[in-house]
Amino acid sequence: MSKVRAHISASLDGYVAGPNQSMEEPLGQGGERLHDWVVRLRAWREHAGMDGGEEDASSSVVEEEFANVGAEIMGRGKFGPPRRGPWGDGTWQGWWGDDPPFHKPVFVLTHHERQPLTLSDTTFTFVTDGIEAALARAKDAAGDKDVFVGGGADVINQYLAAGLMDEVELHVVPLLLGGGARLFDGVGPDVQLELIRTVEAPGVSHLKYRVMR
Amino acid sequence: MSKVRAHISASLDGYVAGPNQSMEEPLGQGGERLHDWVVRLRAWREHAGMDGGEEDASSSVVEEEFANVGAEIMGRGKFGPPRRGPWGDGTWQGWWGDDPPFHKPVFVLTHHERQPLTLSDTTFTFVTDGIEAALARAKDAAGDKDVFVGGGADVINQYLAAGLMDEVELHVVPLLLGGGARLFDGVGPDVQLELIRTVEAPGVSHLKYRVMR
Numbered sequence: 017m018s019k020v021r022a023h024i025s026a027s028l029d030g031y032v033a034g035p036n037q038s039m040e041e042p043l044g045q046g047g048e049r050l051h052d053w054v055v056r057l058r059a060w061r062e063h064a065g066m067d068g069g070e071e072d073a074s075s076s077v078v079e080e081e082f083a084n085v086g087a088e089i090m091g092r093g094k095f096g097p098p099r100r101g102p103w104g105d106g107t108w109q110g111w112w113g114d115d116p117p118f119h120k121p122v123f124v125l126t127h128h129e130r131q132p133l134t135l136s137d138t139t140f141t142f143v144t145d146g147i148e149a150a151l152a153r154a155k156d157a158a159g160d161k162d163v164f165v166g167g168g169a170d171v172i173n174q175y176l177a178a179g180l181m182d183e184v185e186l187h188v189v190p191l192l193l194g195g196g197a198r199l200f201d202g203v204g205p206d207v208q209l210e211l212i213r214t215v216e217a218p219g220v221s222h223l224k225y226r227v228m229r
Numbered sequence: 230m231s232k233v234r235a236h237i238s239a240s241l242d243g244y245v246a247g248p249n250q251s252m253e254e255p256l257g258q259g260g261e262r263l264h265d266w267v268v269r270l271r272a273w274r275e276h277a278g279m280d281g282g283e284e285d286a287s288s289s290v291v292e293e294e295f296a297n298v299g300a301e302i303m304g305r306g307k308f309g310p311p312r313r314g315p316w317g318d319g320t321w322q323g324w325w326g327d328d329p330p331f332h333k334p335v336f337v338l339t340h341h342e343r344q345p346l347t348l349s350d351t352t353f354t355f356v357t358d359g360i361e362a363a364l365a366r367a368k369d370a371a372g373d374k375d376v377f378v379g380g381g382a383d384v385i386n387q388y389l390a391a392g393l394m395d396e397v398e399l400h401v402v403p404l405l406l407g408g409g410a411r412l413f414d415g416v417g418p419d420v421q422l423e424l425i426r427t428v429e430a431p432g433v434s435h436l437k438y439r440v441m442r
Contacts, residue, residue, distance in 0.1 A: 028399075028422065028438070029413035030243045046418055186241075188401075190424040190438055192417025200242035204405025205259050209241065211403040214429035221427040221436050225241070225403055 018158060020151065022165040022172045023081045023185035025050040025220075027193040032169045035195035039097045042111065044196045050189050053220040054078060064117045073217035074187075081185065086158025088118055089150050091171035092126040095140065109133060110140065121157040123150045125171060147174050169197040176203045176227065183212070185224040231371060233364065235378040235385045236294045236398035238263040238433075240406040245382045248408035252310045255324065257409045263402050266433040267291060277330045286430035287400075294398065299371025301331055302363050304384035305339040308353065322346060323353065334370040336363045338384060360387050382410040389416045389440065396425070398437040 024032050027050060034044030043050065054060045058069030059078040096108050110116055115136040122140045130142040143150040154163045165175050175181045186199070208228040215222035237245050240263060247257030256263065267273045271282030272291040309321050323329055328349040335353045343355040356363040367376045378388050388394045399412070421441040428435035 027417070028436075029417050034418075188436060190422040192413055192420050192422065194415075194417030200405055202407075204240070204242050204407030205247075206407075207405055209403040209405065211432055211434065214427060214434040216427035216429070219424055221424065221434065223241075223401060223434050 018086075018155065018160055019162045019182040020155075020165060020175065020180060021162055021183040021185070022167070022175070022181060023187065024167055024169075024172065024199065025054070025187040025189055026199050027189055027191040029192045029194065030198050030200065031193040031196040032167060032172075032199050033197040034193045037093075037196070042097070044193070046191070046193050047196065049191055050193075053187065053189060053217070065115065073215060074220060074222065077185075077187075077215055077217070077222045084161050085120065085164045086161025087121045087123065087154040088164045088166045089123045089125065089147075089154050089171065089175075090166040091168050092124060092128075093168050093170070094166060095122075095124045095126075106130060109135060121154070122166075123154050123157075125150055147171075147178060147180070151175070151180055169199045169201070172199065173201055173203050176200070176207055179207070179227075179229060181227045183224065183226055184209075185222060188221045188223060190219065231299075231368065231373055232375045232395040233368075233378060233388065233393060234375055234396040234398070235380070235388070235394060236400065237380055237382075237385065237412065238267070238400040238402055239412050240402055240404040240409075242405045242407065243411050243413065244406040244409040245380060245385075245412050246410040247406045250306070250409070255310070257406070259404070259406050260409065262404055263406075266400065266402060266430070278328065286428060287433060287435065290398075290400075290428055290430070290435045297374050298333065298377045299374025300334045300336065300367040301377045301379045302336045302338065302360075302367050302384065302388075303379040304381050305337060305341075306381050306383070307379060308335075308337045308339075319343060322348060334367070335379075336367045336370075338363055360384075360391060360393070364388070364393055382412045382414070385412065386414055386416050389413070389420055392420070392440075392442060394440045396437065396439055397422075398435060401434045401436060403432065 026032050034047035037044040056070050059075045061069040063082050116138040118138040124142050126142050129144050133140045209225040212224040239245050247260035250257040269283050272288045274282035276295050329351040331351040337355050339355050342357050346353045422438040425437040425439050
Protein backbone atom coordinates (compact mmCIF):
# COMPACT_ATOMS: atom_id res chain seq x y z
CA MET A 17 0.00 0.00 0.00
CA SER A 18 1.46 3.33 -1.06
CA LYS A 19 2.30 5.70 1.81
CA VAL A 20 2.78 9.42 2.22
CA ARG A 21 5.82 9.95 4.36
CA ALA A 22 8.39 12.47 5.52
CA HIS A 23 11.77 12.19 7.16
CA ILE A 24 13.81 15.14 8.22
CA SER A 25 16.70 16.12 10.47
CA ALA A 26 15.69 18.31 13.39
CA SER A 27 17.59 20.04 16.14
CA LEU A 28 16.78 19.06 19.71
CA ASP A 29 14.88 22.34 20.02
CA GLY A 30 12.71 21.42 17.05
CA TYR A 31 14.10 23.31 14.07
CA VAL A 32 14.76 21.84 10.63
CA ALA A 33 16.58 24.99 9.48
CA GLY A 34 18.33 27.72 11.44
CA PRO A 35 17.43 31.41 11.56
CA ASN A 36 18.10 33.86 8.70
CA GLN A 37 17.97 31.51 5.71
CA SER A 38 19.68 33.12 2.72
CA MET A 39 21.23 32.41 -0.66
CA GLU A 40 24.54 31.81 1.13
CA GLU A 41 23.02 29.78 3.96
CA PRO A 42 19.95 28.00 2.54
CA LEU A 43 19.60 26.08 5.81
CA GLY A 44 20.02 29.20 7.95
CA GLN A 45 22.62 29.92 10.60
CA GLY A 46 23.97 26.65 11.94
CA GLY A 47 21.46 24.64 9.90
CA GLU A 48 24.08 22.89 7.79
CA ARG A 49 25.18 20.96 10.89
CA LEU A 50 21.79 19.24 10.99
CA HIS A 51 23.04 17.02 8.19
CA ASP A 52 26.55 16.20 9.42
CA TRP A 53 25.41 12.74 10.53
CA VAL A 54 24.12 11.78 7.06
CA VAL A 55 26.42 13.36 4.47
CA ARG A 56 29.33 11.18 5.58
CA LEU A 57 27.34 7.95 5.07
CA ARG A 58 27.85 5.77 2.01
CA ALA A 59 24.06 5.26 1.76
CA TRP A 60 23.52 8.99 1.37
CA ARG A 61 26.53 9.62 -0.87
CA GLU A 62 25.55 6.86 -3.30
CA HIS A 63 22.09 8.36 -3.60
CA ALA A 64 23.65 11.76 -4.27
CA GLY A 65 25.96 10.26 -6.91
CA MET A 66 29.10 10.51 -4.78
CA ASP A 67 31.77 7.92 -3.97
CA GLY A 68 32.96 6.66 -0.62
CA GLY A 69 31.42 7.15 2.77
CA GLU A 70 31.01 5.31 6.03
CA GLU A 71 28.62 2.77 7.50
CA ASP A 72 27.05 2.98 10.92
CA ALA A 73 23.75 2.31 12.66
CA SER A 74 22.14 5.10 10.61
CA SER A 75 22.89 3.36 7.29
CA SER A 76 19.90 1.03 7.29
CA VAL A 77 17.61 3.88 8.35
CA VAL A 78 18.73 5.96 5.38
CA GLU A 79 18.49 3.03 2.95
CA GLU A 80 14.96 2.28 4.13
CA GLU A 81 13.94 5.89 3.62
CA PHE A 82 15.29 6.10 0.09
CA ALA A 83 13.71 2.80 -0.92
CA ASN A 84 10.35 2.62 -2.67
CA VAL A 85 9.87 6.37 -3.17
CA GLY A 86 8.05 7.15 -6.43
CA ALA A 87 7.63 10.91 -6.22
CA GLU A 88 8.56 13.85 -4.03
CA ILE A 89 6.63 16.94 -2.98
CA MET A 90 8.63 19.95 -1.85
CA GLY A 91 7.97 23.53 -0.92
CA ARG A 92 8.98 26.54 -2.92
CA GLY A 93 11.63 27.25 -0.28
CA LYS A 94 13.36 23.90 -0.74
CA PHE A 95 13.50 24.32 -4.51
CA GLY A 96 14.48 27.94 -4.71
CA PRO A 97 16.35 30.70 -2.94
CA PRO A 98 14.49 32.55 -0.22
CA ARG A 99 14.70 35.92 -1.96
CA ARG A 100 13.74 37.38 -5.31
CA GLY A 101 16.16 37.11 -8.22
CA PRO A 102 16.70 34.18 -10.56
CA TRP A 103 13.40 32.66 -9.42
CA GLY A 104 11.53 35.82 -10.37
CA ASP A 105 12.92 35.87 -13.89
CA GLY A 106 12.27 32.15 -14.35
CA THR A 107 15.90 31.08 -14.74
CA TRP A 108 16.35 29.43 -11.33
CA GLN A 109 16.93 25.70 -11.79
CA GLY A 110 17.17 24.52 -8.19
CA TRP A 111 20.18 24.12 -5.90
CA TRP A 112 21.41 20.86 -7.37
CA GLY A 113 22.99 21.56 -10.77
CA ASP A 114 22.38 19.62 -14.00
CA ASP A 115 21.82 16.25 -12.36
CA PRO A 116 19.60 16.69 -9.30
CA PRO A 117 19.72 13.79 -6.82
CA PHE A 118 16.02 12.97 -7.05
CA HIS A 119 15.76 10.75 -10.15
CA LYS A 120 11.98 10.86 -9.91
CA PRO A 121 9.10 13.28 -10.46
CA VAL A 122 9.21 16.23 -8.06
CA PHE A 123 6.18 18.44 -7.40
CA VAL A 124 7.01 21.93 -6.17
CA LEU A 125 4.31 23.82 -4.25
CA THR A 126 4.28 27.45 -5.30
CA HIS A 127 1.98 30.40 -5.93
CA HIS A 128 3.76 31.22 -9.20
CA GLU A 129 2.95 29.30 -12.37
CA ARG A 130 5.86 27.91 -14.30
CA GLN A 131 6.44 25.31 -17.00
CA PRO A 132 7.85 21.95 -15.89
CA LEU A 133 11.64 21.78 -15.73
CA THR A 134 13.49 18.60 -16.67
CA LEU A 135 17.11 18.14 -15.61
CA SER A 136 18.61 14.73 -16.36
CA ASP A 137 16.07 12.18 -15.05
CA THR A 138 14.33 14.57 -12.64
CA THR A 139 11.28 16.59 -13.73
CA PHE A 140 10.13 19.44 -11.48
CA THR A 141 6.43 20.21 -11.89
CA PHE A 142 5.16 23.43 -10.33
CA VAL A 143 1.79 23.08 -8.63
CA THR A 144 -0.21 26.20 -7.81
CA ASP A 145 -3.52 24.70 -6.70
CA GLY A 146 -2.63 23.54 -3.21
CA ILE A 147 -1.36 20.60 -1.19
CA GLU A 148 -4.19 18.21 -2.00
CA ALA A 149 -3.82 18.74 -5.74
CA ALA A 150 -0.05 18.25 -5.44
CA LEU A 151 -0.58 15.04 -3.49
CA ALA A 152 -3.03 13.69 -6.07
CA ARG A 153 -0.51 14.32 -8.84
CA ALA A 154 2.38 12.88 -6.84
CA LYS A 155 0.40 9.74 -5.98
CA ASP A 156 -0.51 9.33 -9.63
CA ALA A 157 3.15 9.66 -10.62
CA ALA A 158 4.34 7.33 -7.84
CA GLY A 159 2.00 4.47 -8.71
CA ASP A 160 2.53 1.66 -6.19
CA LYS A 161 5.44 3.47 -4.59
CA ASP A 162 5.43 5.98 -1.75
CA VAL A 163 5.20 9.75 -1.91
CA PHE A 164 7.94 11.54 -0.01
CA VAL A 165 7.16 14.97 1.43
CA GLY A 166 10.61 16.51 1.32
CA GLY A 167 10.08 19.71 3.30
CA GLY A 168 10.55 22.38 4.41
CA ALA A 169 8.93 22.40 7.80
CA ASP A 170 5.93 24.41 6.60
CA VAL A 171 5.09 21.84 3.93
CA ILE A 172 5.42 18.86 6.28
CA ASN A 173 3.34 20.75 8.87
CA GLN A 174 0.59 21.43 6.33
CA TYR A 175 0.34 17.77 5.30
CA LEU A 176 0.34 16.66 8.95
CA ALA A 177 -2.32 19.17 9.96
CA ALA A 178 -4.49 18.19 7.00
CA GLY A 179 -4.35 14.51 8.01
CA LEU A 180 -2.65 13.56 4.74
CA MET A 181 0.56 12.03 6.14
CA ASP A 182 1.04 8.33 7.01
CA GLU A 183 4.49 8.28 8.55
CA VAL A 184 7.05 10.77 9.77
CA GLU A 185 10.61 10.06 10.90
CA LEU A 186 12.75 12.56 12.77
CA HIS A 187 16.51 12.45 12.93
CA VAL A 188 17.09 14.29 16.18
CA VAL A 189 20.50 15.93 16.23
CA PRO A 190 22.20 17.12 19.46
CA LEU A 191 22.10 20.75 18.41
CA LEU A 192 20.19 23.79 19.64
CA LEU A 193 19.55 26.25 16.83
CA GLY A 194 17.57 28.74 18.91
CA GLY A 195 15.40 29.83 15.99
CA GLY A 196 14.43 29.07 12.40
CA ALA A 197 11.86 26.82 10.75
CA ARG A 198 10.01 24.85 13.41
CA LEU A 199 8.60 21.42 12.75
CA PHE A 200 5.07 20.77 14.14
CA ASP A 201 4.19 24.47 14.41
CA GLY A 202 0.42 24.71 14.12
CA VAL A 203 0.00 20.92 13.90
CA GLY A 204 -1.04 19.69 17.39
CA PRO A 205 -2.98 18.71 19.43
CA ASP A 206 -5.48 16.93 17.20
CA VAL A 207 -2.97 14.89 15.23
CA GLN A 208 -2.39 11.53 16.92
CA LEU A 209 0.93 9.72 16.61
CA GLU A 210 2.12 6.23 17.40
CA LEU A 211 5.80 5.45 17.94
CA ILE A 212 6.96 2.85 15.40
CA ARG A 213 10.57 2.61 16.50
CA THR A 214 13.60 4.34 17.98
CA VAL A 215 17.08 3.74 16.58
CA GLU A 216 20.28 4.64 18.40
CA ALA A 217 23.12 5.81 16.18
CA PRO A 218 26.29 7.89 16.55
CA GLY A 219 25.39 11.56 16.95
CA VAL A 220 21.72 11.18 16.03
CA SER A 221 18.52 9.55 17.31
CA HIS A 222 16.02 8.21 14.76
CA LEU A 223 12.38 8.44 15.87
CA LYS A 224 9.72 7.06 13.52
CA TYR A 225 5.98 7.60 13.94
CA ARG A 226 2.75 6.45 12.37
CA VAL A 227 0.22 9.25 11.96
CA MET A 228 -3.23 8.00 12.98
CA ARG A 229 -6.18 9.01 10.83
CA MET B 230 31.98 13.61 40.71
CA SER B 231 28.68 15.21 41.60
CA LYS B 232 26.56 16.24 38.59
CA VAL B 233 23.77 18.69 37.94
CA ARG B 234 21.18 16.94 35.81
CA ALA B 235 17.63 17.09 34.56
CA HIS B 236 15.31 14.54 33.04
CA ILE B 237 11.87 15.36 31.81
CA SER B 238 9.11 14.03 29.58
CA ALA B 239 8.50 16.16 26.49
CA SER B 240 6.00 16.01 23.68
CA LEU B 241 7.35 15.57 20.18
CA ASP B 242 6.65 19.25 19.59
CA GLY B 243 8.83 20.18 22.55
CA TYR B 244 6.45 20.92 25.42
CA VAL B 245 6.83 19.61 28.97
CA ALA B 246 3.36 20.84 29.96
CA GLY B 247 0.31 21.62 27.85
CA PRO B 248 -1.43 24.97 27.46
CA ASN B 249 -3.61 26.60 30.16
CA GLN B 250 -2.06 25.12 33.30
CA SER B 251 -4.47 25.42 36.21
CA MET B 252 -5.27 24.10 39.68
CA GLU B 253 -7.34 21.36 38.03
CA GLU B 254 -4.80 20.62 35.30
CA PRO B 255 -1.34 21.38 36.75
CA LEU B 256 0.27 19.95 33.62
CA GLY B 257 -2.03 21.87 31.28
CA GLN B 258 -4.40 20.55 28.66
CA GLY B 259 -3.25 17.10 27.57
CA GLY B 260 -0.10 17.35 29.68
CA GLU B 261 -1.00 14.47 31.98
CA ARG B 262 -0.46 12.10 29.06
CA LEU B 263 3.23 13.01 28.98
CA HIS B 264 3.66 10.71 31.96
CA ASP B 265 1.58 7.72 30.89
CA TRP B 266 4.74 5.78 30.00
CA VAL B 267 6.24 6.13 33.48
CA VAL B 268 3.42 6.01 36.02
CA ARG B 269 2.67 2.39 35.14
CA LEU B 270 6.26 1.30 35.83
CA ARG B 271 7.23 -0.46 39.05
CA ALA B 272 10.42 1.65 39.23
CA TRP B 273 8.38 4.85 39.35
CA ARG B 274 5.63 3.51 41.62
CA GLU B 275 8.12 2.25 44.21
CA HIS B 276 9.75 5.65 44.32
CA ALA B 277 6.32 7.24 44.80
CA GLY B 278 5.48 4.76 47.59
CA MET B 279 3.00 2.75 45.51
CA ASP B 280 2.69 -1.00 44.97
CA GLY B 281 2.74 -2.96 41.75
CA GLY B 282 3.66 -1.80 38.30
CA GLU B 283 5.24 -3.15 35.16
CA GLU B 284 8.76 -3.61 33.81
CA ASP B 285 9.89 -2.66 30.33
CA ALA B 286 12.87 -1.10 28.56
CA SER B 287 12.20 2.18 30.37
CA SER B 288 12.68 0.62 33.82
CA SER B 289 16.47 0.81 33.91
CA VAL B 290 16.37 4.38 32.58
CA VAL B 291 14.09 5.43 35.44
CA GLU B 292 16.11 3.54 38.06
CA GLU B 293 19.30 5.21 36.85
CA GLU B 294 17.70 8.64 37.08
CA PHE B 295 16.44 8.15 40.61
CA ALA B 296 19.78 6.77 41.81
CA ASN B 297 22.39 8.97 43.49
CA VAL B 298 20.28 12.13 43.71
CA GLY B 299 21.07 14.13 46.86
CA ALA B 300 18.93 17.22 46.38
CA GLU B 301 16.36 18.68 44.00
CA ILE B 302 15.82 22.18 42.69
CA MET B 303 12.36 23.05 41.41
CA GLY B 304 10.53 26.12 40.22
CA ARG B 305 7.76 27.89 42.05
CA GLY B 306 5.35 26.49 39.43
CA LYS B 307 6.23 22.87 40.18
CA PHE B 308 5.78 23.36 43.92
CA GLY B 309 2.67 25.45 43.92
CA PRO B 310 -0.52 26.19 42.03
CA PRO B 311 -0.23 28.60 39.13
CA ARG B 312 -2.69 31.11 40.65
CA ARG B 313 -2.96 33.04 43.88
CA GLY B 314 -4.70 31.47 46.88
CA PRO B 315 -3.24 29.10 49.42
CA TRP B 316 0.28 30.02 48.27
CA GLY B 317 -0.40 33.67 48.93
CA ASP B 318 -1.59 33.07 52.51
CA GLY B 319 1.33 30.71 53.19
CA THR B 320 -0.73 27.56 53.75
CA TRP B 321 0.08 25.79 50.46
CA GLN B 322 2.09 22.64 51.19
CA GLY B 323 2.77 21.34 47.67
CA TRP B 324 0.81 18.93 45.52
CA TRP B 325 1.98 15.78 47.25
CA GLY B 326 0.26 15.51 50.65
CA ASP B 327 1.89 14.67 54.00
CA ASP B 328 4.57 12.39 52.55
CA PRO B 329 6.03 13.96 49.39
CA PRO B 330 7.89 11.52 47.12
CA PHE B 331 11.23 13.36 47.32
CA HIS B 332 12.80 12.06 50.56
CA LYS B 333 15.59 14.59 50.19
CA PRO B 334 16.18 18.34 50.47
CA VAL B 335 14.22 20.33 47.88
CA PHE B 336 15.07 23.92 46.97
CA VAL B 337 12.18 25.92 45.54
CA LEU B 338 13.03 28.97 43.41
CA THR B 339 10.65 31.80 44.23
CA HIS B 340 10.46 35.57 44.60
CA HIS B 341 8.50 35.25 47.86
CA GLU B 342 10.29 34.55 51.13
CA ARG B 343 8.96 31.73 53.24
CA GLN B 344 10.17 29.59 56.13
CA PRO B 345 11.33 26.04 55.28
CA LEU B 346 8.57 23.45 55.23
CA THR B 347 9.23 19.90 56.44
CA LEU B 348 6.81 17.12 55.53
CA SER B 349 7.89 13.62 56.56
CA ASP B 350 11.51 13.27 55.33
CA THR B 351 11.32 16.05 52.72
CA THR B 352 12.28 19.64 53.57
CA PHE B 353 11.34 22.37 51.10
CA THR B 354 13.63 25.40 51.34
CA PHE B 355 12.49 28.55 49.54
CA VAL B 356 15.31 30.37 47.78
CA THR B 357 14.80 33.98 46.73
CA ASP B 358 18.31 34.95 45.61
CA GLY B 359 18.49 33.25 42.22
CA ILE B 360 19.50 30.06 40.45
CA GLU B 361 23.20 30.15 41.35
CA ALA B 362 22.47 30.57 45.05
CA ALA B 363 19.95 27.74 44.89
CA LEU B 364 22.49 25.52 43.15
CA ALA B 365 25.16 26.28 45.74
CA ARG B 366 22.78 25.31 48.53
CA ALA B 367 21.59 22.19 46.72
CA LYS B 368 25.16 21.06 46.04
CA ASP B 369 26.02 21.60 49.66
CA ALA B 370 23.01 19.52 50.73
CA ALA B 371 23.71 16.80 48.15
CA GLY B 372 27.32 16.23 49.16
CA ASP B 373 28.82 13.60 46.86
CA LYS B 374 25.48 12.94 45.21
CA ASP B 375 23.92 14.64 42.20
CA VAL B 376 21.63 17.65 42.09
CA PHE B 377 18.43 17.06 40.13
CA VAL B 378 16.82 20.06 38.45
CA GLY B 379 13.20 18.96 38.53
CA GLY B 380 11.56 21.59 36.32
CA GLY B 381 9.49 23.18 35.04
CA ALA B 382 10.78 24.03 31.62
CA ASP B 383 11.69 27.59 32.60
CA VAL B 384 13.95 26.41 35.43
CA ILE B 385 15.71 23.78 33.29
CA ASN B 386 16.11 26.39 30.53
CA GLN B 387 17.67 28.88 32.94
CA TYR B 388 20.24 26.36 34.21
CA LEU B 389 21.06 25.27 30.65
CA ALA B 390 21.44 28.83 29.39
CA ALA B 391 23.65 29.71 32.36
CA GLY B 392 25.98 26.79 31.61
CA LEU B 393 25.23 25.19 34.98
CA MET B 394 23.85 21.82 33.78
CA ASP B 395 25.94 18.68 33.19
CA GLU B 396 23.39 16.27 31.73
CA VAL B 397 19.86 16.39 30.41
CA GLU B 398 17.68 13.43 29.43
CA LEU B 399 14.47 13.79 27.44
CA HIS B 400 11.72 11.23 27.39
CA VAL B 401 10.15 12.01 24.03
CA VAL B 402 6.50 11.01 23.95
CA PRO B 403 4.53 10.58 20.69
CA LEU B 404 2.21 13.42 21.49
CA LEU B 405 1.68 16.87 20.00
CA LEU B 406 0.47 19.36 22.62
CA GLY B 407 0.38 22.38 20.32
CA GLY B 408 1.24 24.82 23.09
CA GLY B 409 2.38 25.12 26.70
CA ALA B 410 5.75 25.24 28.42
CA ARG B 411 8.51 24.78 25.87
CA LEU B 412 11.81 23.18 26.74
CA PHE B 413 14.92 24.91 25.32
CA ASP B 414 13.17 28.25 24.77
CA GLY B 415 15.86 30.91 24.91
CA VAL B 416 18.64 28.35 25.41
CA GLY B 417 20.33 27.87 21.99
CA PRO B 418 22.47 28.27 19.97
CA ASP B 419 25.50 28.69 22.25
CA VAL B 420 24.87 25.65 24.41
CA GLN B 421 26.69 22.63 22.97
CA LEU B 422 25.36 19.12 23.50
CA GLU B 423 26.77 15.65 22.98
CA LEU B 424 24.51 12.63 22.61
CA ILE B 425 25.28 10.10 25.35
CA ARG B 426 22.75 7.45 24.36
CA THR B 427 19.36 6.69 22.85
CA VAL B 428 17.08 4.06 24.38
CA GLU B 429 14.12 2.51 22.58
CA ALA B 430 11.15 1.68 24.79
CA PRO B 431 7.41 1.14 24.35
CA GLY B 432 5.69 4.46 23.67
CA VAL B 433 8.68 6.65 24.52
CA SER B 434 12.21 7.43 23.28
CA HIS B 435 14.90 8.24 25.85
CA LEU B 436 17.54 10.72 24.63
CA LYS B 437 20.38 11.58 26.99
CA TYR B 438 22.87 14.40 26.43
CA ARG B 439 26.01 15.76 27.99
CA VAL B 440 26.07 19.54 28.16
CA MET B 441 29.51 20.81 27.16
CA ARG B 442 31.03 23.63 29.18
